[in-house]
Amino acid sequence: MGETRRLRVDMLARVEGEGAVDIEIDDGRVTCARLSIFEPPRLFEAFLRGRAAEEAPDITARICGICPVAYQMSSVNAIESIYGLDPGPEIRALRRLLYCGEYIESHALHMVLLHAPDFLGFEDGLAMAAEHGEIVKRALFVKKTGNTLMSVVAGREVHPINVRVGGFYRAPRHAELAAMQPAIARARDDMVAILRWAGNFTYPDLEQDWELVALRHPAEYPLIDGRIASTGGIDIPFTAFDEEFEEVHHPHSTSLYGRVKSRGTYLTGPLARYALNYECLPPHIQALAKEVGLGPVCRNPYKSILVRGIETVYACEEALRIIGAYREPTPASVPYTPCAGVGAWATEAPRGMLWHRYEVDGEGTILNARIVPPTAQNQAAIDADVLAMANRHVKESDTALQLACETAVRNHDPCISCSCHFLKLNVTRR
Amino acid sequence: MTALVVGFGNPDRGDDAAGPLVARLLVDRIAARVVERHGDALALLDEWREAEALVLIDAAAPMGEPGRIHEIDPCTDELPRQFAFGSTHAFGLAEAIALSHRLGSLPARTKVYAIEGENFAPGAALSPAVAAAVDRLAARGGALLPPAAEE
Numbered sequence: 001m002g003e004t005r006r007l008r009v010d011m012l013a014r015v016e017g018e019g020a021v022d023i024e025i026d027d028g029r030v031t032c033a034r035l036s037i038f039e040p041p042r043l044f045e046a047f048l049r050g051r052a053a054e055e056a057p058d059i060t061a062r063i064c065g066i067c068p069v070a071y072q073m074s075s076v077n078a079i080e081s082i083y084g085l086d087p088g089p090e091i092r093a094l095r096r097l098l099y100c101g102e103y104i105e106s107h108a109l110h111m112v113l114l115h116a117p118d119f120l121g122f123e124d125g126l127a128m129a130a131e132h133g134e135i136v137k138r139a140l141f142v143k144k145t146g147n148t149l150m151s152v153v154a155g156r157e158v159h160p161i162n163v164r165v166g167g168f169y170r171a172p173r174h175a176e177l178a179a180m181q182p183a184i185a186r187a188r189d190d191m192v193a194i195l196r197w198a199g200n201f202t203y204p205d206l207e208q209d210w211e212l213v214a215l216r217h218p219a220e221y222p223l224i225d226g227r228i229a230s231t232g233g234i235d236i237p238f239t240a241f242d243e244e245f246e247e248v249h250h251p252h253s254t255s256l257y258g259r260v261k262s263r264g265t266y267l268t269g270p271l272a273r274y275a276l277n278y279e280c281l282p283p284h285i286q287a288l289a290k291e292v293g294l295g296p297v298c299r300n301p302y303k304s305i306l307v308r309g310i311e312t313v314y315a316c317e318e319a320l321r322i323i324g325a326y327r328e329p330t331p332a333s334v335p336y337t338p339c340a341g342v343g344a345w346a347t348e349a350p351r352g353m354l355w356h357r358y359e360v361d362g363e364g365t366i367l368n369a370r371i372v373p374p375t376a377q378n379q380a381a382i383d384a385d386v387l388a389m390a391n392r393h394v395k396e397s398d399t400a401l402q403l404a405c406e407t408a409v410r411n412h413d414p415c416i417s418c419s420c421h422f423l424k425l426n427v428t429r430r
Numbered sequence: 431m432t433a434l435v436v437g438f439g440n441p442d443r444g445d446d447a448a449g450p451l452v453a454r455l456l457v458d459r460i461a462a463r464v465v466e467r468h469g470d471a472l473a474l475l476d477e478w479r480e481a482e483a484l485v486l487i488d489a490a491a492p493m494g495e496p497g498r499i500h501e502i503d504p505c506t507d508e509l510p511r512q513f514a515f516g517s518t519h520a521f522g523l524a525e526a527i528a529l530s531h532r533l534g535s536l537p538a539r540t541k542v543y544a545i546e547g548e549n550f551a552p553g554a555a556l557s558p559a560v561a562a563a564v565d566r567l568a569a570r571g572g573a574l575l576p577p578a579a580e581e
Contacts, residue, residue, distance in 0.1 A: 126525070129532040137533060144473050158469050 021405050022252070023390050030394050033387040035379060035409060037255040048369040053079045053338065053360045054165045060356070060371065061159050064415055066109075069102040069150065070349030071371075072163040073224050074356040078238075079165050082343035082360055083336045090329035091167040092224070097177075097322045098153040098160070099223045099347070103315040104146030104187060105157070106350040107308040110413045112139035112194060115305050118407040119201040135197055138190035142312065145180075145187040149319060152176050167333030177323045184323075188316035192288065195309035199292030203302045206388060210265055210299075210381050212272035215348050221280045221314055222273065224347045229276050232263060238344045241355050247372065258377035265380040268352030269412060270307040271298055285314055301385055301411040308350075308413075338364025349374055351413050375414045382412050433462035433575055434481040434537075438488040438523050440468045444554035445496075445547030448564055449487040451556070452543075455568035462575065471526035475535060483539040485574050487567070488523050489547040489560075496548035497559030499567055503576070504531065504540055539576040543567055 024032040044063055048056060056075040061068035073095060080087065112135060113125030122128040129136045147157035152172055154160030162168050213234065217226035228236050234244050247256035260266050275297040278286065286296075289310050298307055344357040352374025359368040385408040393404040437453025439446040450466040457464050462485070467474060478484050490500060502509060509524040523542075530536040545567065548557040556564065567574070 126528055126532060129529055133533050136529070140472060140475060144476055147470065147473060156469075 021386060021409060023386075023401070023405060025390075025394060028394060030387065030390045033390040033405065034252065034383040035386060035414075036252040037379070045369045045371055048358075048366045051366050053082070053358065053364045053366050056358065056366065056369070057163045057165070058159075058161065061163075063371070063373075065158050066106050066415065067102060067349045067351065067354075068159050069098050069154070069163075070347055070354045071356075072160065073099060073347040074345050074354045074371075075358070076163055076165055077224065077347065078343045078345035078356045078358050079360070080336075080343075081238075081345055082341040082358065083165070083339060085166060085334065085336045087167045087334050088329065090171075090327050091333070093322050093326070094153060094168060094171065094329065095163070096223055097319055097326075098150060098163070100315040100319040100322070101146045101149030101153065103223075103350055104149065104312055104319070105143045106146070107312040107315075108139050108142035108146065108187075108191065108194075110350075111198065111305050111308050111312075112136060115410055115413070116198065116201075118403075118410060119198075119203070119302075119305075132197075135194055138194055142187040142190050142194070145183045146315075148183065149180055152180060164333055166336050167329060167331075169332065171328050171330070171332040174326055174328055177326055181320060181323055184316050184319050188313055188320075191309060191312045191316065195288065195292055195306065195313065198305050198309060201305075203300060204389075205300070206302060206385065207299045208267070208301060208381065208385065208388075210267040210384075211260055211263055212275050213260075213266045213268045213377070214272040214276045214353060215346060216276050217280070219280070221277050221311075221318070222348050225345075228346060228353070230260070230266065230272075231275065232260065232266075234260070238346050238355065239342075241344060241346070241357070241372075245372075245377075247376065253379065255376045255379060256372075257379045258372065259380060265384060266377065267381045268374050268377050270304050270311060270350075270352075271301065272352065273348055274298060274307045274310065281310070281314060282317070285310060285317070288313065301408070304411055304413075311350075338362065351375060351415055352378060373415070375412075378412055378414065382409055382414065385409075385411065432481050433460075433483040433485070434478050435460060435462045435464040435485040435574070436474060436478070436487065437464070437466045438468060438471065438474075438486060441466070442553060444549040444551050445545070445557050445560045446489045446550050447556060448489040448545040448547065448560050451564045452487045452545075452568050455564070456571065456574070459568065459571035460574065461572060470521060471523045472521045472529070474523075474526050475530045475533070478530070478537060479535050481537045483575050483578075484537040484541070485576070486523060486527070486540070486542045488542070488544050489550075490544035491546075492548055493546055495546055496557055497563040498546040499563055500542075500544040500546065502542040502544065504528075504536065504542055505538065509542065539578065541574065541576040543574065 020036045057072040060071035060075045117128045150157045154162040211232040213230040215222035215226040216229035246261050278296040340362040342359045346353050346355040355372040357370040386405050389404040389408040393401045437449035439449035441447040441450045453464050453466050504527045545563045
């Protein structure tokens with residue numbers, strides 16, 4: 001007689017958005033385990049049709065409160081590519097600086113308040129704070145520093161308002177950025193301490209052999225430009241995305257599943273970025289990675305917390321470098337003339353590659369828009385991780401099984417709202 | 431004595447503006463630094479770290495009595511944290527207070543005033559009952575500050 005049990009958990013905490021994890025167990029065997037996203041489509045691509053292309057950075061920023069800069073950077077660069085616009089090195093550096101702010105705040109929050117409790121047996125960051133108060137304080141400072149940096153460069157920390165086609169509405173004064181340097185240096189040191197703390201966690205030995213996909217840039221750790229590359233040999237410009245990748249629909253999810261056309265499941269995000277761009281990290285940050293147990297490639301999704309820490313240290317140092325060399329762009333934006341065309345661009349959101357494509361007419365009105373967010377691209381890989389952990393813990397209690405599957409999802413810091421909100425866990429045992 | 435008053439809420443979201451509006455009215459009526467804040471409440475922890483007395487004014491979710499003023503001492507009373515740490519986008523005042531309490535950085539003299547709202551639609555005006563509550567609360571001026579412990 002097979003085991004028949006049904007467990008429903010109404011909310012998976014510490015992820016963004018609304019979805020569910022469904023697990024079906026027949027006779028002690030896991031027959032289905034997947035992330036089901038039921039949040040209604042948000043229709044941003046349709047909102048964009050008929051709007052002026054110059055509105056795209058501000059409209060798309062509203063897709064996400066945690067990574068609005070990613071949406072602004074992918075959209076603004078895609079539009080500028082249509083207009084043949086190169087805003088120049090000062091504006092590029094300022095945009096990279098803004099992106100550093102987003103990495104710092106997003107990664108610090110996820111690492112300590114959302115992800116670390118899984119490794120230490122706490123229900124949430126609040127419970128963890130009682131025993132790890134100093135680490136939580138450090139994380140809050142790092143996050144605040146990232147937020148402040150975003151406000152200084154782009155007007156405010158959530159849904160910034162300073163990015164425009166051609167550059168910025170206002171370039172920050174040198175003194176405003178220089179005033180940030182002590183805090184950023186302290187945030188870097190705090191993150192090193194957090195990273196060493198996380199280096200002592202016990203990590204499950206899950207290794208996944210996914211094709212890793214990320215931007216690659218010849219000279220620097222990629223944030224806002226480069227080419228799309230993969231461990232499977234992909235090396236293409238942004239405009240060729242559709243030649244290698246496709247999105248497919250599954251009935252249980254309102255988010256599309258990304259796949260490499262010829263090979264299937266792939267993974268984007270910190271593990272992919274790190275593996276494909278390890279050589280671009282300064283030697284002392286590579287040494288720090290080695291100290292906490294990371295090699296040049298990491299395929300264990302649980303250890304993404306460590307990779308996020310490495311990226312945060314890098315983002316702090318990159319921010320300090322950019323501020324040290326800052327030359328105020330004058331003017332803060334370059335003029336342009338709208339023209340008809342099609343453009344595509346990708347940047348590296350904290351959660352992974354974010355690809356945008358726009359078609360505009362001769363007056364600069366958007367005719368079509370497509371947005372492929374990282375969580376949609378990662379959905380198949382997340383499903384596979386949930387399945388692997390469900391199989392590993394199938395004989396344990398529902399509570400243990402639930403935690404294992406929740407953690408498998410949280411490893412990827414998914415932003416379900418971006419991909420199309422509550423994550424519910426449904427376990428059916430027959 | 432350093433006292434801090436925080437009016438928390440989005441001024442463009444109907445009754446969510448209650449906190450900032452009370453703060454504006456209190457500027458000349460209370461011996462405290464008065465600020466308006468909205469968005470990420472976690473950033474407030476650093477702001478109130480040095481304060482000896484703290485007053486937090488926020489709108490509360492509808493519970494059937496718009497304009498009712500709830501007074502809470504977070505050092506003794508638990509704030510409702512329906513979605514506590516459930517979402518990366520929703521670190522509200524309750525989570526920030528709870529975290530600060532755990533970290534030992536919440537001023538011992540803290541008072542939360544929560545005005546029950548009715549309509550939180552973007553761009554909406556304040557509901558009449560909430561507008562009246564804003565005036566009523568602000569009229570209390572310095573009496574809003576939690577008293578110092580008796581020697």
